[in-house]
Amino acid sequence: MKLGALGEDRLLNRILLHLPRVRGGKVFAGSADDCAIVEIPRSKKYLVLKTDCVVEGVHFTHGTNASDVGWKAMMRPLSDFAAASALPQFALITLIVPQQTKVAWVRGLYRGLRGATNRFKVSIVGGETSNTPGPIAISVSVIGFVEKPRAASRRGGRSGDDLFVTGHLGGALKRKHLKFVARIAESRWLTKNFSIHAMMDLSDGLGSDLPRFARASKVGFDIELENLPVARGATVDNAISEGEDYELLFAVSPSNRKRLEREWRCNFPGLPLTRIGSLNRKSQVANRKLPRGYVHFQQPR
Amino acid sequence: MKLGALGEDRLLNRILLHLPRVRGGKVFAGSADDCAIVEIPRSKKYLVLKTDCVVEGVHFTHGTNASDVGWKAMMRPLSDFAAASALPQFALITLIVPQQTKVAWVRGLYRGLRGATNRFKVSIVGGETSNTPGPIAISVSVIGFVEKPRAASRRGGRSGDDLFVTGHLGGALKRKHLKFVARIAESRWLTKNFSIHAMMDLSDGLGSDLPRFARASKVGFDIELENLPVARGATVDNAISEGEDYELLFAVSPSNRKRLEREWRCNFPGLPLTRIGSLNRKSQVANRKLPRGYVHFQQPR
Numbered sequence: 001m002k003l004g005a006l007g008e009d010r011l012l013n014r015i016l017l018h019l020p021r022v023r024g025g026k027v028f029a030g031s032a033d034d035c036a037i038v039e040i041p042r043s044k045k046y047l048v049l050k051t052d053c054v055v056e057g058v059h060f061t062h063g064t065n066a067s068d069v070g071w072k073a074m075m076r077p078l079s080d081f082a083a084a085s086a087l088p089q090f091a092l093i094t095l096i097v098p099q100q101t102k103v104a105w106v107r108g109l110y111r112g113l114r115g116a117t118n119r120f121k122v123s124i125v126g127g128e129t130s131n132t133p134g135p136i137a138i139s140v141s142v143i144g145f146v147e148k149p150r151a152a153s154r155r156g157g158r159s160g161d162d163l164f165v166t167g168h169l170g171g172a173l174k175r176k177h178l179k180f181v182a183r184i185a186e187s188r189w190l191t192k193n194f195s196i197h198a199m200m201d202l203s204d205g206l207g208s209d210l211p212r213f214a215r216a217s218k219v220g221f222d223i224e225l226e227n228l229p230v231a232r233g234a235t236v237d238n239a240i241s242e243g244e245d246y247e248l249l250f251a252v253s254p255s256n257r258k259r260l261e262r263e264w265r266c267n268f269p270g271l272p273l274t275r276i277g278s279l280n281r282k283s284q285v286a287n288r289k290l291p292r293g294y295v296h297f298q299q300p301r
Numbered sequence: 302m303k304l305g306a307l308g309e310d311r312l313l314n315r316i317l318l319h320l321p322r323v324r325g326g327k328v329f330a331g332s333a334d335d336c337a338i339v340e341i342p343r344s345k346k347y348l349v350l351k352t353d354c355v356v357e358g359v360h361f362t363h364g365t366n367a368s369d370v371g372w373k374a375m376m377r378p379l380s381d382f383a384a385a386s387a388l389p390q391f392a393l394i395t396l397i398v399p400q401q402t403k404v405a406w407v408r409g410l411y412r413g414l415r416g417a418t419n420r421f422k423v424s425i426v427g428g429e430t431s432n433t434p435g436p437i438a439i440s441v442s443v444i445g446f447v448e449k450p451r452a453a454s455r456r457g458g459r460s461g462d463d464l465f466v467t468g469h470l471g472g473a474l475k476r477k478h479l480k481f482v483a484r485i486a487e488s489r490w491l492t493k494n495f496s497i498h499a500m501m502d503l504s505d506g507l508g509s510d511l512p513r514f515a516r517a518s519k520v521g522f523d524i525e526l527e528n529l530p531v532a533r534g535a536t537v538d539n540a541i542s543e544g545e546d547y548e549l550l551f552a553v554s555p556s557n558r559k560r561l562e563r564e565w566r567c568n569f570p571g572l573p574l575t576r577i578g579s580l581n582r583k584s585q586v587a588n589r590k591l592p593r594g595y596v597h598f599q600q601p602r
Contacts, residue, residue, distance in 0.1 A: 004400030036426035051393035051442055055433045092352035094440040099305030125337035132356045134435020139395040141442035
């Protein structure tokens with residue numbers, strides 16, 4: 001059997017990695033989550049690790065501005081740090097490029113990478129470059145820490161929790177996917193001020209990501225489609241299916257709703273926070289309030 | 302200008318990375334060294350980070366056994382941990398593969414990756430898979446720790462130090478480059494029992510790596526070519542130029558020589574340890590005791 005027949009990449013990860021328990025320590029979140037979050041001896045913080053890559057012809061096209069490619073390559077794993085409410089600290093870069101790549105392009109790439117690390121005070125501490133006969137690929141690993149009580153993962157959502165998303169969904173492929181800023185400030189504020197039960201970043205689209213979130217939390221969900229914060233110029237379909245939004249999705253007790261909405265508006269006046277639905281007991285309904293046609297948008301079974 | 306015109310990959314790294322100081326902490330070794338070695342708050346250990354990759358058509362051929370590819374992809378960064386005398390703890394894997402890759406091949410790859418991590422009690426805590434129109438590439442990041450007094454880097458070699466190498470050099474392309482075991486046990490033993498002034502792993506060949514080592518330590522070197530531990534079936538030329546040896550090169554005070562050689566033989570009876578020369582003051586000589594023809598084998602100037 002070939003990989004293409006297995007379906008999406010993340011499925012592959014789950015099938016093939018079968019990760020063992022972390023040796024000599026506890027793991028708070030593993031490879032199926034946005035970041036790996038692991039205990040280290042004698043520390044009040046977890047060590048947080050994430051690797052991600054962008055490939056020419058898959059995540060960006062030949063003509064994409066090199067600096068934008070670098071920005072996106074770094075912001076993607078940083079967005080996973082936002083999902084974990086972790087502070088990124090160090091980055092390692094693997095650059096796989098053909099010999100005929102222009103030096104100016106690589107300089108542009110690093111300008112974008114550094115722009116993104118500067119934004120969050122991350123230090124690029126290592127890099128490796130390899131020749132390739134194929135397309136350009138950039139792999140970025142980010143390492144950081146999170147205070148144990150503030151670590152967030154996809155697990156932990158409870159039946160009855162409100163579901164919130166930051167920002168707008170849909171239409172990101174036009175421009176936002178190359179310009180987005182990881183929601184680390186927002187995520188850190190959330191876990192400082194509220195008990196966030198579960199959180200993830202939306203990279204593949206709500207229609208793919210929400211079922212993963214619910215599955216990890218072992219709950220079902222109700223979505224109020226009429227309340228989705230659809231981006232200007234985008235449709236509900238775009239908001240569900242396009243992906244590349246890099247917004248936060250999180251679950252929090254409804255007892256927090258009023259204070260959360262009020263204090264959010266004061267702290268992040270330019271960024272909407274929208275309650276899009278709630279979590280429920282898994283067995284309750286399937287595809288509740290979801291129109292037909294969104295084949296990805298399935299309740300976990 | 303195109304990358305090919307810049308020469309070797311590591312040069313590119315140095316030109317383009319221009320790494321800034323690590324924010325909010327001290328850096329013991331940076332990107333020009335085998336690993337990044339950085340301080341973390343309130344810890345007696347350094348955090349050690351390394352990323353590396355192997356690419357089809359560059360580091361392995363289409364027909365190479367998948368398990369061997371996985372083993373090599375993991376052992377290469379682990380060999381850099383040996384150079385730092387650090388204990389690897391976690392690994393992240395980025396797998397960039399075409400859709401038509403066989404699932405059995407990827408399973409074989411992970412068997413090799415896991416074989417290598419099992420050898421050193423490393424936990425694979427995360428992975429990302431991406432589609433590519435090009436050749437297979439595997440990027441591995443390894444994270445671990447080293448007690449501050451035992452951290453080794455290329456810097457620190459002193460004029461007058463003895464230069465030692467482990468094992469044999471040359472002939473590694475036949476088989477050893479897919480089967481080698483990172484010299485972590487040996488490296489840990491060395492820094493536990495001796496003051497190792499500087500250390501690196503030999504991946505590009507002594508002729509390329511020793512000048513880097515000397516440059517980082519700001520010293521010159523004398524090599525006794527007749528003493529090189531040339532592998533059976535290999536020539537002195539192979540031992541200097543081929544690379545892929547993954548043996549340790551280190552500098553230690555000559556006052557340790559007798560005890561080091563005696564205790565090494567007791568602890569690692571199957572593995573030779575050879576004094577191949579010494580470090581000297583940089584200005585003293587150029588290309589001393591080196592035959593003509595080894596164009597890479599230059600004293601640092």
